Ligand code: ADP
């Protein structure tokens with residue numbers, strides 16, 4: 488180790504209490520400290536926040552962190568403040584602040600106390616804020632959830648498109664973009680829109696070797712099939728994703744009458760019921776949550792043992808994120824998707840009301856899901872290839888963890904049964 492390495496290890500321990508970096512963190516941090524534009528692609532839970540938090544804490548000036556969700560920013564600010572005796576070490580700048588609070592934020596930044604300033608992209612467009620930020624030393628700008636800049640991502644935010652122009656007004660500051668979206672298209676968009684084709688890029692593997700991938704043909708017996716599956720995983724935690732709220736309700740009911748402890752979760756339930764059902768799942772008062780995709784963002788239950796898709800997801804990106812909630816602890820995680828071509832047509836019909844450009848993207852993403860469902864090759868190889876990653880289906884980690892690899896013959900029979 489050279490002296491710099493010793494230094495950042497020491498700081499890691501001092502601020503975060505960790506004795507080792509996770510994955511590519513150290514290389515990323517070294518790149519940022521070298522004032523180079525940096526691009527980080529790591530799966531959820533990979534430890535992206537620390538990649539900008541640590542260099543922000545140990546450098547002069549304030550790092551600006553752009554993040555799309557106020558709740559996420561608040562969590563991070565609280566976490567950083569708990570590492571320090573100074574509240575002013577981290578601040579959020581958004582429209583909810585009073586004049587007095589804004590004055591305090593500005594004072595802490597000017598005095599050099601504030602190391603991390605979290606801002607929503609729309610706040611950054613305010614001229615008053617930009618003028619102020621031009622007058623203070625900025626160490627770098629971190630753009631978290633950078634996929635929000637791309638229409639090919641799952642969470643497009645038009646405000647992200649303005650970021651580059653605003654950052655330019657701040658002078659020569661390095662940018663670090665971070666995302667868990669691994670598709671090459673989204674990555675290209677990020678680099679293009681942030682005008683940083685020169686960035687040092689760090690991409691972690693998206694392989695989840697402990698997850699087992701399976702696709703079953705969706706038939707009219709799907710409900711009894713799901714019940715049988717859950718009974719084979721008695722007492723284990725699992726999530727069932729459905730497309731519609733109505734389906735969520737009906738499946739939850741069917742499970743309950745069959746003696747399975749399950750609760751529904753969707754955006755149509757009032758906030759109190761949603762929070763209650765989520766807590767019941769986290770506290771293991773129930774085994775199963777039946778949910779729309781409204782469920783799961785930020786859910787960190789380490790021992791989810793299965794994720795079932797009653798209906799196919801709208802993209803492989805979403806499928807990866809949703810199945811990624813299984814087996815966080817490294818233990819077993821069974822990812823089962825039911826597939827019928829009728830569902831594809833339903834989704835296509837659903838999209839036909841949208842603007843043409845959006846439709847085209849939607850159809851293209853859906854075609855990839857169809858290809859995944861119908862493939863007879865290693866599902867892990869297919870998924871990782873979609874994310875631009877080569878996977879050796881003979882020797883790669885988790886190579887035998889899917890239905891196609893384990894039962895190649897059954898798969899071919901199943902293909903013939905696909906309801907078209
Ligand atoms: P991401 O943003 O990539 O989804 P987070 O930044 O939220 O991931 O980090 C995920 C978890 O990993 C957090 O609980 C964090 O404390 C933990 N973590 C990050 N870096 C380390 C490390 N070097 N050693 C141990 N745990 C870490």
Ligand code: MG
Nearest residue numbers: 535536631632
């Ligand atoms: Mg994150």
